[in-house]
Amino acid sequence: MNYTLELQKVMTEGNYLIALRDNFEDLLSRSVLTIIERKIEGEEIDVTIKNKIFGVVVECVQNICSSEQQHASKKDSVLLIRRVDNGYLVEVGTLIHGERKARLDGMLNELVAMTDDALRLNKNEILSTRKELTLEQRDFLALADIRLRSEGNMKYRMEEHEGIHFLVLEITIYNN
Amino acid sequence: MESTLQQIHSIMNHQNAVLVYSGEFNQDIVKSMLNYAEGKLTATGVDDLVKKKMFNVMVEMLQNITKHQFTSDQEKIVEPCFVLIENEEDFNVVTGNPIRTDKITLVTEKIDKVNSLNPEELKEFYKQARLNSRISDVGGAGLGFIDMARKSENKLEYGIFAIDSDEYNYFTLKATINKLAN
Amino acid sequence: MEKLFIAKTEDTPEIDFCPDAKEMKITGRSLPEDVTTFYAPVLEWLDVLEETPSGHFKLIVNLEYFNTASSKLILDILMRLEDIHTGGSNTIEIIWNYDQRDTDMEEAAEEYSELVEVPFTIVGI
Numbered sequence: 258m259n260y261t262l263e264l265q266k267v268m269t270e271g272n273y274l275i276a277l278r279d280n281f282e283d284l285l286s287r288s289v290l291t292i293i294e295r296k297i298e299g300e301e302i303d304v305t306i307k308n309k310i311f312g313v314v315v316e317c318v319q320n321i322c323s324s325e326q327q328h329a330s331k332k333d334s335v336l337l338i339r340r341v342d343n344g345y346l347v348e349v350g351t352l353i354h355g356e357r358k359a360r361l362d363g364m365l366n367e368l369v370a371m372t373d374d375a376l377r378l379n380k381n382e383i384l385s386t387r388k389e390l391t392l393e394q395r396d397f398l399a400l401a402d403i404r405l406r407s408e409g410n411m412k413y414r415m416e417e418h419e420g421i422h423f424l425v426l427e428i429t430i431y432n433n
Numbered sequence: 434m435e436s437t438l439q440q441i442h443s444i445m446n447h448q449n450a451v452l453v454y455s456g457e458f459n460q461d462i463v464k465s466m467l468n469y470a471e472g473k474l475t476a477t478g479v480d481d482l483v484k485k486k487m488f489n490v491m492v493e494m495l496q497n498i499t500k501h502q503f504t505s506d507q508e509k510i511v512e513p514c515f516v517l518i519e520n521e522e523d524f525n526v527v528t529g530n531p532i533r534t535d536k537i538t539l540v541t542e543k544i545d546k547v548n549s550l551n552p553e554e555l556k557e558f559y560k561q562a563r564l565n566s567r568i569s570d571v572g573g574a575g576l577g578f579i580d581m582a583r584k585s586e587n588k589l590e591y592g593i594f595a596i597d598s599d600e601y602n603y604f605t606l607k608a609t610i611n612k613l614a615n
Numbered sequence: 616m617e618k619l620f621i622a623k624t625e626d627t628p629e630i631d632f633c634p635d636a637k638e639m640k641i642t643g644r645s646l647p648e649d650v651t652t653f654y655a656p657v658l659e660w661l662d663v664l665e666e667t668p669s670g671h672f673k674l675i676v677n678l679e680y681f682n683t684a685s686s687k688l689i690l691d692i693l694m695r696l697e698d699i700h701t702g703g704s705n706t707i708e709i710i711w712n713y714d715q716r717d718t719d720m721e722e723a724a725e726e727y728s729e730l731v732e733v734p735f736t737i738v739g740i
Contacts, residue, residue, distance in 0.1 A: 264514060265455045276441050276453040278446070291465045294465075311680055350438055350442060416439065
């Protein structure tokens with residue numbers, strides 16, 4: 258059980274509040290939020306900041322980690338929340354497969370280069386179609402939402418561990 | 434270099450951990466952990482009886498670390514930790530908290546005693562301990578451990594690890610709950 | 616027309632559509648994963664409204680928070696209302712209340728107001 262002490266050490270050193278590893282099914286996103294809400298409620302933070310953290314976590318759990326679940330039985334995603342100077346950092350890692358990897362790679366590249374106005378325009382265009390959203394549109398909406406809510410403080414990288422592709426997003430929400 | 438995310442994820446992967454919480458424990462946090470576990474169990478589709486067992490064991494263990502999270506003078510030299518593990522056939526509830534070095538034997542003897550008993554004996558021991566605790570109030574007499582062992586229906590496991598302190602060690606406790614109700 | 620009432624839960628808002636008061640209220644948080652199922656009765660109710668000329672209706676939104684999946688459905692609702700308004704069976708007015716400290720929500724309301732042609736009032740509370 259040495260891992261308990263080890264986890265405690267890593268988590269304490271990095272100021273992590275909580276780590277969750279899951280495939281984030283329906284029911285769970287709600288309880289993830291409950292934990293986070295309870296955790297940050299004790300700290301006096303602005304309602305905008307709280308909703309930003311909330312929004313980012315919901316989009317990560319509902320869209321980034323759970324679309325195209327081909328491996329729903331495995332716990333493919335990890336979500337970490339840590340306190341940083343003057344804000345919170347949400348880190349999320351999720352396993353992605355060939356096609357989605359290529360698509361997200363391109364989309365993220367494009368998305369981080371866009372101005373806020375261009376992002377909003379694209380977002381509204383997708384919202385205004387009166388059809389069911391495609392997986393690609395859902396990914397775009399979620400990522401655009403995360404970038405806008407974090408005021409541009411969204412970084413991403415692709416990691417490869419043990420032959421598996423992992424998309425990692427690092428989103429910082431600052432208390433103004 | 435390995436990122437912290439990778440580090441944490443890799444430990445969690447190897448241990449089959451689904452939730453790690455380290456930091457202050459209070460009633461609200463305990464409630465939200467229970468809430469999470471409940472969602473988790475519902476998603477896993479286990480029997481209501483197993484859910485109830487899990488819930489009971491978690492309550493006992495979480496309250497235990499809430500009580501023992503600080504060292505004597507409300508100081509914190511190490512954070513308490515709560516880990517929820519989902520294996521193929523069972524769940525583990527694992528907690529870690531500081532323990533005074535001179536209390537180690539007392540605590541481990543209680544757990545060893547509890548582990549040496551069969552369910553019938555455990556039931557009897559529980560009654561006895563409850564009675565004794567009323568009369569003498571010798572700090573629970575290990576009631577908590579008896580309760581955890583009874584409800585989890587498995588042996589408790591523990592570990593003692595050195596930390597950067599002369600007076601304290603890190604005490605970890607693990608309860609196992611089978612996914613299939615007996 | 617019948618009243619439509621759905622009680623609020625942890626992840627879905629309260630829906631209170633009352634034909635007598637001519638008010639449609641959406642209050643709370645909206646973050647269900649399956650938004651389509653949740654909002655289906657709302658859209659059905661609006662279909663009936665379109666067929667039932669009965670006057671001037673107010674949609675009163677008091678949303679604390681919504682996810683991107685809901686944002687699409689909310690726009691679907693607003694667009695249905697726009698259809699009804701321009702179609703002439705009933706007139707529609709939208710009042711969107713938000714916590715005045717929440718600037719993201721204010722922005723979201725403003726964006727919606729630009730996307731539909733219906734009288735739209737945004738109120739910081």
